Amino acid sequence: MKFGSSIRRLSLLAGVVASALGVAASADAAEKYKIFLSMSYIGNDWQAEAANMVKALAAHKDFADKVDLQVQVAGPNAQRQIQQINAMVQGGAKAIVVYPISPTALNQVVKSACDKGVKVFAYDAEITEPCAYNVHIDQEEAGRVTAEWLVKKLNGKGNIVAITGVPGTSVDDQRTKAAKEVFAKHPDIKIVGEAVGMWSQAVARTELSKILGTRSWDDIDGLWMQVGCFTANAMQLEAGKKAGQLIPCAGEGSNGGRIQMLTEGTEVEGAAPPYAPLGAQRISYASPPYSGALALKLAVEALEGKEVPKLTVLPLPLVTNETVKLCEEGTWEEMKAGCNVFKPSLVSNPGWFASIYSEKTPEVGLNAALVGQPEN
Amino acid sequence: MSEGSIAATPGHGLNRFLSRNRGTLIAGAVFVLLLLLVDWVSVGPFTYFDASFLSSGGATSAIAAVGQTIVILSGGFDLSAGAVISLVNVVLASSMDPAAASTSVVLWTLAGIAVGMAVGAFNGFFIAVLRMQPIVVTLSTMFILQGVTLLVMDKPGGFIGADLGAFYLGDAIPGWLPMSPVVIGVLLLLWLWLKGTRFGTTIYAVGSDPDAAAAVGVNVMLTRFLVYVLAGGCYGLAGVFISAQTGSGDPLVGNPLLLSMFAAVVVGGTRLGGGQGGPVGSVFGAYILMMVVNILLVLNVSAYYSTIAEGMILILAVLAGSLSRGSILASQLRAGWSRLAAWRAGMLPSQLDRGDKRLRMAAGGRARTVSHQPPFYVRNVETLRYALPAYVCLIAVIVVTQFWLGHAILNPGYWNSLLVLSSFLAVLALGQGSVILTGGLDLSVPWTIGLCGIILAGMVNGSDGALVYALPLVLLMALAIGFVNGVGIVYLGISPIVMTLATNGLLQGFALLYSQGTPAGFSSPLLRWFMTGKVAGIVPVIPFMIAFVVFAVVLLGRTPFGRRVYGIGNGLRAAQLSGIAVEKTLILVYMLSSFCAGLVGVMLTGFSGQASLGMGDDYLLPSIAVVVVGGALITGGRGHYLGMLGGVLLLTALQMLLAGTTLPYATRAILYGLVVLGAVMALRERRVH
Known part of the structure; x- marks a missing residue:
């Protein structure tokens, strides 16, 4: 058997460590599905969180004896991901869960993988090849809904600054275009500044600082940011604004941003300004990091012969000041009851993405996203 | 890099072919070896x-x-x-x-x-x-x-x-x-x-x-x-x-x-x-x-280790390619051997009699040379020629900002933003600039910034007290990173680009392992105040930056270390023969570069309030660009820190101008490229003859 011979070679080569793995794998080789995860650039919060959740799901008791998961990183290079997916197919993959670096560049290799009977699941971003399964939110809806919220908050009139994502990607294009269409319908809404935020709090700060070199906070009435509301509020506090004077911001679902949405004065363990309740006006949306875990779950279902739709559109996680609610421990049960933000004492990184709840993935909660530990 | 490689002895026939194509042949051999490895394990x-x-x-x-x-x-x-x-x-x-x-x-x-x-x-x-x-x-x-x-x-x-x-x-x-x-x-x-x-x-x-x-x-x-x-x-x-x-x-x-x-x-x-x-x-x-x-x-190989593994493979592949009698590693070993022999024979310079053997000069000689010193602009004509274009363009950009966006020249907020945003690149420019002056390049800057920032934020975790020991520890770590770079380049003879690229991969792996993918902790109030607070309308980092600029100018222009850096850049062999401790200086230069990168990691953590993975990624190409826009020669030996500073201010002011507009990103990128190109037009090399 091809697979077994590879295990033998592997253990020969890598000695004790690999042989321990080899023994475990070859014992169950008949029942376990070999599934690969091909990640993109690992050096950012979202990717690491999504990878943790995938690993946690694979380690959950319902999946541990079904799935043999191997995680590989392709970096930002689409060419490498093509090579990697090829190697995975040759490595005997039954299914490949992939964060696609490009929606189109992988089409050929995904097609050839499908032709060999490998199921390919893309999470968060899409793959346009029809044989691939896609799991993501509706990006246009995200852009539209947040822009509409901002227009409503400003009563259809005011100067706004827009901070976009990574130029040249479909996700950024869809969100930004949808939002701009909304703004265009309201002639009194003026975009007075626009910058590329690269979906990073650090870049958002640098870009906002550049814009504020020639403008003051008093000239800006609202913010539309794909990532960076937490940072924008922190900067307003530094500029001497009071919590009540913070301008409305439509932005991403970072935990820091959601803590700021809680009513000012709320007791929260571990909170320290700017990572503290401020009563900031905000709509918080996110591309949820659980999408990778859900993709893995669907992949197992597909391998077990269940019918899985080619496209799974995730419900857009939206949190406003009215619906924001603090979690005590962050278990899945608790999130099911409606909480959606975590204490700074549990999540010390304010840029961490808080939209980790899905009714479809009871296997993973806060510990999955933080350290890769599944729920019981 | 202008290194004095030992010329291969021209032999005959096969020998000559082998020595000329050694690099290619070894790369081919490594390729075949890896191919066999892949075949064996797959x-x-x-x-x-x-x-x-x-x-x-x-x-x-x-x-x-x-x-x-x-x-x-x-x-x-x-x-x-x-x-x-x-x-x-x-x-x-x-x-x-x-x-x-x-x-x-x-x-x-x-x-x-x-x-x-x-x-x-x-x-x-x-x-x-x-x-x-x-x-x-x-x-x-x-x-x-x-x-x-x-x-x-x-x-x-x-x-x-x-x-x-x-x-x-x-x-x-x-x-x-x-x-x-x-x-x-x-x-x-x-x-x-x-x-x-x-x-x-x-x-x-x-x-x-x-x-x-x-x-x-x-x-x-x-x-x-x-x-x-x-x-x-x-x-x-x-x-x-x-x-x-x-x-x-x-x-x-x-x-x-x-x-x-x-x-x-x-x-x-x-x-x-x-x-x-x-x-x-x-x-x-x-x-x-x-x-x-x-x-x-x-x-x-687990995802977190993959960049580490890649870095190691890169270094090993290059080392395998350089194992021969003519390689730097071999000549370093030989030099070490003869140094040991000289020490035994008591012939090392440090063991010789240290009497002053200089000739006596007639008194007053020094005063006479001073009076004959040419005027300032004649002495500095080279520096001015290469450093001025950046400043001229800077003034142009600021004037355009004033007319296009308003609120620039008379707005203290503008100058605060400009100087704070410049401070990161100004610090990096000293490190990267010194490396470039010696004819090298430091590509490990991004993850030196990232790792230092992440470790600092993790150790400090919002407490000013912890900053007292965390800051020196992190900067020491940065020095150690530079030391590793320097040793690899000097003693193993690995080219600076490969060595620092590999180090960058290793550091990325360490950062991921340390943070488990989610960097914890945040900046202390003092550090945040330093980067974002205001004293009499001025952000505290600005006076620090001015002091840093003075330090950098003195370091490169007025100290023996600075002279050695320029000496190495102008000709490694010549520098060696004139008695410069090339190895020591090069290692120090890479340590300086990593130290600066580490410092930027600390500053960015203060600026953002937290550290994030990949926070240094946006600083690699700009750190090289500002050095060259400021009039330095990429092959080494020429450039002045004040010129690089001009480059830093110019690029930052230009980005602020573009950020203030609502032009689409594509247009901004094109304008940015054109202005940089225009700014360096004046830096044209003189005609060869």
């Missing part, structure tokens, strides 16, 4: 199918690396390669007609090559005819092309005819020979033919010594121009290949290929700085780097 026997996949997987990098090698052989440097690949990809994808029954492979291939050559001609015009530095010209071209690419296609999509894919990914002889090695083979044959012609010889001649080449009648200008056109053609072909491979367009597809392309060239045995090596080795280099993906996969 599933089942190595089939034709595997070979076909491997060969097409590495082909884009290999073809592009051939172009880059030709440029490097001629003593140049091309940062626009990745952007050309993206541009060709989107041009093809947006202009092919999905409804057409068939597409002409020849026609579209020629179109792609033509686009690449046109960009090459643009680069070549500025570099050869206007004698500007390749690194700035191609960096500007890169920005301009990224903008143009987004104008052609602002998101992934488009269509590439199936015929193109069937041709390039298909078989030349079904079941025996895939098409991609044939394409590369034809390209290499063309190169071998070219190398045999007079023009081929002139490429090596210009790369070895342009002055000598000009003296014997080589048309240096024409050679340089054609080199960039040829290289552009190769990138164009690489763009066609990736289009065939992906069947669609993506405006970002080529950009990440740039750094690995340089690694491929160096792994393949070509010396940065020119004159030695060749494209055959680079093709092997590209495939070596590509196969790393397969090796990591079959060995099931």
Whole structure:
């Protein structure tokens, strides 16, 4: 058997460590599905969180004896991901869960993988090849809904600054275009500044600082940011604004941003300004990091012969000041009851993405996203 | 790097062939070794199918690396390669007609090559005819092309005819020979033919010594121009290949290929700085780097360790290539041996009598020279010539900002923002600038920043008390990183680009392992106040920055260390012979660079309030750009810190101007590239004769 011979070679080569793995794998080789995860650039919060959740799901008791998961990183290079997916197919993959670096560049290799009977699941971003399964939110809806919220908050009139994502990607294009269409319908809404935020709090700060070199906070009435509301509020506090004077911001679902949405004065363990309740006006949306875990779950279902739709559109996680609610421990049960933000004492990184709840993935909660530990 | 490599003894026949092509041969051997390794550990026997996949997987990098090698052989440097690949990809994808029954492979291939050559001609015009530095010209071209690419296609999509894919990914002889090695083979044959012609010889001649080449009648200008056109053609072909491979367009597809392309060239045995090596080795280099993906996969190396493993493989591949009597490692060992012998015999300079053996000068001699000192502008004419353009452009940009956006010159907020945002690059410019002055390059800056920031935030965790011990610890760690870089470069003889690129990978791995993917902790109030607070309307980091600038100017201009740095950059061999402790100085320079990067990590953590993975990624290319825009020579030896500071302020002011407008990103990228190009026009090299 091809697979077994590879295990033998592997253990020969890598000695004790690999042989321990080899023994475990070859014992169950008949029942376990070999599934690969091909990640993109690992050096950012979202990717690491999504990878943790995938690993946690694979380690959950319902999946541990079904799935043999191997995680590989392709970096930002689409060419490498093509090579990697090829190697995975040759490595005997039954299914490949992939964060696609490009929606189109992988089409050929995904097609050839499908032709060999490998199921390919893309999470968060899409793959346009029809044989691939896609799991993501509706990006246009995200852009539209947040822009509409901002227009409503400003009563259809005011100067706004827009901070976009990574130029040249479909996700950024869809969100930004949808939002701009909304703004265009309201002639009194003026975009007075626009910058590329690269979906990073650090870049958002640098870009906002550049814009504020020639403008003051008093000239800006609202913010539309794909990532960076937490940072924008922190900067307003530094500029001497009071919590009540913070301008409305439509932005991403970072935990820091959601803590700021809680009513000012709320007791929260571990909170320290700017990572503290401020009563900031905000709509918080996110591309949820659980999408990778859900993709893995669907992949197992597909391998077990269940019918899985080619496209799974995730419900857009939206949190406003009215619906924001603090979690005590962050278990899945608790999130099911409606909480959606975590204490700074549990999540010390304010840029961490808080939209980790899905009714479809009871296997993973806060510990999955933080350290890769599944729920019981 | 202008290093005095020991000339290989010209032998006869086989010996001569071996010594001339050592780098290529060793890269080939490493390639075969890795191929056997992949075969041994992977599933089942190595089939034709595997070979076909491997060969097409590495082909884009290999073809592009051939172009880059030709440029490097001629003593140049091309940062626009990745952007050309993206541009060709989107041009093809947006202009092919999905409804057409068939597409002409020849026609579209020629179109792609033509686009690449046109960009090459643009680069070549500025570099050869206007004698500007390749690194700035191609960096500007890169920005301009990224903008143009987004104008052609602002998101992934488009269509590439199936015929193109069937041709390039298909078989030349079904079941025996895939098409991609044939394409590369034809390209290499063309190169071998070219190398045999007079023009081929002139490429090596210009790369070895342009002055000598000009003296014997080589048309240096024409050679340089054609080199960039040829290289552009190769990138164009690489763009066609990736289009065939992906069947669609993506405006970002080529950009990440740039750094690995340089690694491929160096792994393949070509010396940065020119004159030695060749494209055959680079093709092997590209495939070596590509196969790393397969090796990591079959060995099931965990995601967090993958960059560490890659870094190690890069270093080992290069070390394997340099194991010989003539290598730096070997000569260092020999030098160490003779030093030991000299110490035993009591002949070391430090063991000799230290009496003052200088001649007595007549009293008053010093005063006389002072009175004959030429006036200030005559003494500093070189520095002024190279440093002034950045400041002139800076003033122009500020004036434009004032007229276009208002609120600039009289607005203290503007100056605060400008200086705070400049402070990061100003600190980096000292480190990167010193490295560049010695003729090196430090690519480990991004993750030195990232790792230092993450560890500082984790240790401090919001407490000012912890800052007292965390800050020195983190900066010590930065010094250690620089020490490792320096030792690898000096004692193991690894080229600075490879060594620091590998270190960057190692550091990224450490950062991921340390943070487990989610960096914890945040900046202390004091540090945050330092970067964002205000005292009498001024952010506290600004006085620090002024002190830093004074320190940097004194360090590079008025200390023995600074003189040694310039000495090494002007000629390593000459510096060695004039008694400069080259090894020690180089290690110190890399330690300085890492220290500066670590300091920026700390400052960024204070500025953002937290540390994040990848926080240093946006600072690598700018740190090189500001040094060169400020008038420094990328090959070392020339440049002044005040010029680099001018570069920092200019680029920051320009970004602030563009951020204040609502121009689309593509237009901004093009404007940015054009202004940088315009700013360095004045830095043209003097005519060779």
